[in-house]
Amino acid sequence: MLKQTVCGNQKEGVAQKIHCFAPNPFLKDKYQVRERREESQRKGNTENAMFYADLDPWGVWNTKLERYAGALGMDASKYISAKAEAAKKTGQSYRVLDIGMGTGSSWLPLLKGFPNIEFYGTALDMIYVHPELVDRTKICIAFDIGRHFPRGFFDMIISHNGMHHDELPTIWEMNRLLAPKGEAILTMQVKSVVFHDKLSDACPHLETISAASTLGKLMGVINNTQGRSFVSYHLKKIA
Numbered sequence: 001m002l003k004q005t006v007c008g009n010q011k012e013g014v015a016q017k018i019h020c021f022a023p024n025p026f027l028k029d030k031y032q033v034r035e036r037r038e039e040s041q042r043k044g045n046t047e048n049a050m051f052y053a054d055l056d057p058w059g060v061w062n063t064k065l066e067r068y069a070g071a072l073g074m075d076a077s078k079y080i081s082a083k084a085e086a087a088k089k090t091g092q093s094y095r096v097l098d099i100g101m102g103t104g105s106s107w108l109p110l111l112k113g114f115p116n117i118e119f120y121g122t123a124l125d126m127i128y129v130h131p132e133l134v135d136r137t138k139i140c141i142a143f144d145i146g147r148h149f150p151r152g153f154f155d156m157i158i159s160h161n162g163m164h165h166d167e168l169p170t171i172w173e174m175n176r177l178l179a180p181k182g183e184a185i186l187t188m189q190v191k192s193v194v195f196h197d198k199l200s201d202a203c204p205h206l207e208t209i210s211a212a213s214t215l216g217k218l219m220g221v222i223n224n225t226q227g228r229s230f231v232s233y234h235l236k237k238i239a
Contacts, residue, residue, distance in 0.1 A: 062102040065110065068160045070187035070232035071212035077110060079185070080156060084114040087155070093118045095154045097177070099142050099170065100124075100162015104133040120149070122162070143169035151176050157184045161230075167195065168202055175203050175237065183209075184235040195231070209234040 068076035080096065087094040093116050098104065101121035108130065111119055121137045122145060123129050129137050138148045142163040154177050163170045167188050174184055184206070196211065211233045 062106060063160045065106040068158055068187060069185050069234070070160070070230060072185075072210055072232045072234055073212070074185075074234070076158065076185055080117070080158075081110060081114065083156065083183075084110075084117050088114065088116045092116070094156070095120075095179075096156045096158065097121070097145070097149070097154050098162070099145065099157065099159035100164065101129075101133075101137075103128050103130045104137070105130045108132060120154075122148075142166045143173055145170070146173040146176055149177050152179045152182075154178055155182050157182070158186070159184075160187045161189065163188055165189075168198055171199065171203055171206070171235075174235075175206055178237040180237060182237045184233070186235070187230060187232040189230050199233075203235075205238055206235045207238045209236050 065077040065080075066075045069079075080094075084094040094114070095118045098107065098119070098121040101107070101123060104121050104123075107119060107121075111117055119133075119136055121129070121133060122140050122142065123137055124139065124141070126134060126137065126139055138145075140148055142159075143166045157174045157178060159170075163186075167186075167190055171184070171186070178184065199206075199208075211231065213229050213231045
C-alpha cells in the first residue's frame with residue numbers, strides 16, 4: 001500500500017505542504033486502510049482520515065443501495081427486494097447487474113436475504129471489491145458489458161454514477177442484455193434535455209417509466225457543473 005510523507009513546496013513565497021507517497025509494507029490489506037481511516041475518524045484526526053480516504057476512495061464513494069435511484073423518490077433496495085420475492089414465489093432466480101459498483105458491500109444484506117438474487121457487478125479494479133463478490137465481478141469499462149454477459153440475461157441493470165460519461169453506448173448495451181420486461185435504474189450526470197432526446201432515439205425499445213433531475217447536492221458534488229445535471233431514470237424493456 002502507500003505511506004504518506006510531507007514535503008515542503010515553495011510556491012509564490014508560501015511554504016505549502018504536499019503529500020508524497022511511498023510503499024508501506026505494514027498496510028498489506030485494503031481493509032487495514034479502511035480500519036485506519038475509521039479509527040482516525042473516531043479520534044477526530046481529520047488529516048489522517050482524509051489521507052486514508054485517498055487510499056481507499058470507494059470506502060467513501062460507496063453509495064447505499066437505497067439511494068441508487070437518486071431523484072426518483074424510490075428505495076432501490078426495497079424495489080429489488082419486492083421483485084426478488086415475486087420471483088422466489090415462482091421458483092425463479094432474479095438476475096441483477098450493477099455497473100460500476102464500487103466495493104459492492106451495500107449489496108451484501110440484500111443478497112443474504114434473497115439467495116435467489118443472481119448478482120453480478122462491474123468495476124475498473126478488483127482491489128476494492130468486497131471479497132464475497134470477487135467471483136461475481138467483471139473488470140471492464142461500462143460500455144463493454146456486452147462482451148461479458150449473454151443477450152437477454154438480466155432482469156435488472158442498475159448503476160449509480162458508474163458509467164463515467166459513456167452513458168448512451170452503455171445503455172445501448174443494456175438494451176441487449178435485458179430480458180423482455182427487464183428494468184434499469186440509473187443515476188448519472190448528463191446534459192439532461194439533450195440526453196433524453198438522444199436516449200429516445202438510440203434505444204426505442206426502452207420505455208421510460210420515470211425520470212427526474214436531482215437538485216442541490218448528490219454524493220457531495222454540486223450539480224449543473226459544465227452544463228451537466230444528475231438525473232435518474234427508471235427504464236423498462238418493451239421489446
